[in-house]
Amino acid sequence: MKSHHLLILFLALSCSACILGKKRQKEKIGSGKLRFTELSYNFGTLRHGDVVAHRFRVVNEGDYPVTIQEVSHQCGCTDAFFTKAPIDPADTGYVEVLFDTKGWQGRQVKQVVVMANDSVKRHELLVWASINRN
Numbered sequence: 045m046k047s048h049h050l051l052i053l054f055l056a057l058s059c060s061a062c063i064l065g066k067k068r069q070k071e072k073i074g075s076g077k078l079r080f081t082e083l084s085y086n087f088g089t090l091r092h093g094d095v096v097a098h099r100f101r102v103v104n105e106g107d108y109p110v111t112i113q114e115v116s117h118q119c120g121c122t123d124a125f126f127t128k129a130p131i132d133p134a135d136t137g138y139v140e141v142l143f144d145t146k147g148w149q150g151r152q153v154k155q156v157v158v159m160a161n162d163s164v165k166r167h168e169l170l171v172w173a174s175i176n177r178n
Contacts, residue, residue: 076110076162078102078131080139080169087173090145099140100169102158104131110162115139121147122154122171141171149177 085098104110109130117124121144127137141156151174158167 075108076104076106076131076133076160078110078112078137078158078160078162078164078167079105080167083168084170084172085141087143087171089174089176092145092149092175092177094145094175095142096145096173097140097142098171099138102127102131102137102139104133104135104137104162106162107133109133110160112137112139112158112160114159116157116159117141118155121145122156124156126158139169141169143171143173145173145175149175151175 079102081101081103083100085100087096087098090096102112109132111130112126112128115124115126123142123144124139125142126139129137131137139156139158141154143152143154145152151172153170153172156169156171158169159165160167
């Protein structure tokens, strides 16, 4: 009978340790915090066919490393490159947005969405330009 009580106590402690470990792991994932030094960039006036790029700088203001998991863009006229390695606390990374003006004219605004394993999870960046067809 005594060994039965010890087995139940052991199982209870094991479950508690497992739950606590998972809770700490979740807290650790959400404890990083990315802050972009700017959220938008104006390329100004461009000529039709120009290809331009801007690098957005990002700082991890949290306590744990953060990884940029994905960067999505709304059309084939934009592309993005980003820091693939985890960004340590107080360290910086980047998201570089390329914009190809071919096929566009007038005022254009393009959005890029950055997904990361930080406390914010979803960050939105904008680039825009006025494109002359001449």
